[in-house]
Amino acid sequence: MEYKDMIEQLTSLINNNQLISATISQPRAKSDEIKRIRLKPVELQGVYHIQFEYQYERILKHDNIELSGIPAKIDFLLQQFRQVQAEFKEEKIHIQLSKKFKILWKSERVVTKTVVNLSHNRKKNYLLDEDTAYPFLIRLGVQTPDGKVKKQKHDKFRQINRFVEFIDDALDYLPKDRPVRILDFGSGKSYLTFALYHYLHIEKGLDIKVTGLDLKKEVIEECQQIANDLNYDNLEFLVGDINDYNEETSVDMVVTLHACDVATDMALARAVKWGAKVILSVPCCQHELNTQLNSPSLDVMLQHGLVKERFAALATDSIRAELLKLVGYEAQLLEFIDMEHTPKNILIRAYFTGKRPTTGEQEKYKAFVEFLGAKPFLEKELQNYL
Ligand SMILES: C[S@@+](CC[C@H](N)C(=O)[O-])C[C@H]1O[C@@H](n2cnc3c(N)ncnc32)[C@H](O)[C@@H]1O
Structure with missing residues (x-):
């Protein structure tokens, strides 16, 4: 043939x-x-x-x-x-x-004929089940009182499920002999904070203490009220700026979901200082590098505002991953959720290994930021660890 x-x-x-x-x-x-x-x-x-x-x-x-x-x-x-x-x-x-x-x-x-399922939206195997009523999701307005995910909240439901999958994958890196301390920075309405508390504590029975921190006073007060009403004893919500949050000495896992711009870097820096074993972070609106980029060899790309913005965002996340590697993490950039649901689709996953970087790795990083003309916020935050 x-x-x-x-x-x-x-x-x-x-x-x-x-x-x-x-x-x-x-x-x-x-x-x-x-x-x-x-x-x-x-x-x-x-x-x-x-x-x-x-x-x-x-x-x-x-x-x-x-x-x-x-x-x-x-x-x-x-x-x-x-x-x-x-x-x-x-x-x-x-x-x-x-x-x-x-x-x-x-x-x-083929003797017996198979019926083809053409449904694009066959039921997914989510860790949080689509057809189960979860009190926290009802209170947060993601589900109707009878436990159906509201149409306009489907993307949110997918996002928190996907995030919980990454948390589930990271369980081996968390301590088993003491309560696990978890911080969610820029928690906002705290869908993720509640979801991870529910999954880890209520479904998996782990001993955890979770804090959600955000600037928005009213939103945080409402979240605390929901946690009280549901008797989620080891879940607390605090009003505050990530940059001023210095309460902890040791945290096991830091998560962020769409914490704006350098708020992500503040969270990453705190996680490193506390020696967090696991960092899971989906960044958002990375503007910092956009104003710094100065690399004539890239002008063909950077002359276009749209390309510059996307390039700056990708370079920012690459720099974040590289810096985490230089301070002892195994760091990867992974697809969070497919583009059709949100353009903010990169997740930074970092597990602490304590591995020291080689001189070659340090030089590779320096050459990259010099080439871009970038002075990353996170690098300044981590200067004592580099
Ligand atoms: C896009 S929202 C995401 C909220 C939530 N994580 C979610 O995915 O639904 C970003 C949140 O980060 C919070 N935020 C931004 N900068 C912050 C800072 N420096 N300290 C604390 N929270 C901050 C904002 O108030 C906002 O609620």
């Missing part, structure tokens, strides 16, 4: 509403970031699409392609991957491509 005939045959099976699911795997280049791609049909606003789910080392990304775009997409992917396993309504196929694009096509008839 010729390569172009294979693409034609495969895409006509997909486009004739036959696909149940498929996996494209075996990247030709070992360095390829995408490990495999899963395909399934989905119906979006009444239109049949194929959803491509790209599996990277640590994250998944999706895009939904209309049928007219399928041949080019499949062709593009099969230039880079060597195996396809696909289940159609009446047959299963296995395609293997050699290094030189020689094709082995195996097909097997």
Whole structure:
């Protein structure tokens, strides 16, 4: 079989509403970031699409392609991957491509037909269940009194669930022989603060003490009232500025969700000073670097305000991760939530390891900030630790 005939045959099976699911795997280049791609049909606003789910080392990304775009997409992917396993309504196929694009096509008839689920929004396995009434979510207005997530609060519900997943992944790094001390900086209406208290204390039975801190007096007072009403004894809310908060000597986990601009850096700096084992931080509106950037080699990009703003935000988060590495953390920037739900989609995850940086790592950081002309707030905050 010729390569172009294979693409034609495969895409006509997909486009004739036959696909149940498929996996494209075996990247030709070992360095390829995408490990495999899963395909399934989905119906979006009444239109049949194929959803491509790209599996990277640590994250998944999706895009939904209309049928007219399928041949080019499949062709593009099969230039880079060597195996396809696909289940159609009446047959299963296995395609293997050699290094030189020689094709082995195996097909097997399917006796029982499978019903295809076209729902794009099949129920997700959230740690906080969509159909369970949670008193704190009802009080915070995320759920109706009978426990349904309100339509306009779905994004918030997804965000806190995703954040709780990251907290769940970090449990091994937290102490088990004493109460775990947790700070949520810039907690605002404190959806996350309540959610993590509920998940860790009420569902997992961990001994924890949680504080949510924010500038907004009235909002914080209301949160404290809710915590009192629900008998959440080890959850407190304080009014205050992160920069003035020096009550603690030791904290195990610091979280922030969309703490504005350098408020994120203030929180990171405090976490480092307290030797927090776990830092989970989703930054927001990073303006600081935007006014500092001064790198003629980047003018082609930075002349465009929009690009400059995005570049500044990405550079800020990269600098934050690098600084955390230099002070003994294993730090990563991970996808928090897909772009379709919020553009603020990077999560900084840092676990304390105590590893000292090499001279090379320190120099790499210095060269980067010098190149940008940046004087990061967090670097100044951490100068005694660098
Ligand atoms: C976008 S809101 C996010 C609130 C909450 N974490 C959430 O995701 O729903 C940012 C919050 O950070 C708080 N904030 C900003 N700077 C702060 C500071 N220096 N100290 C304490 N809170 C601060 C604001 O008052 C605001 O409530």
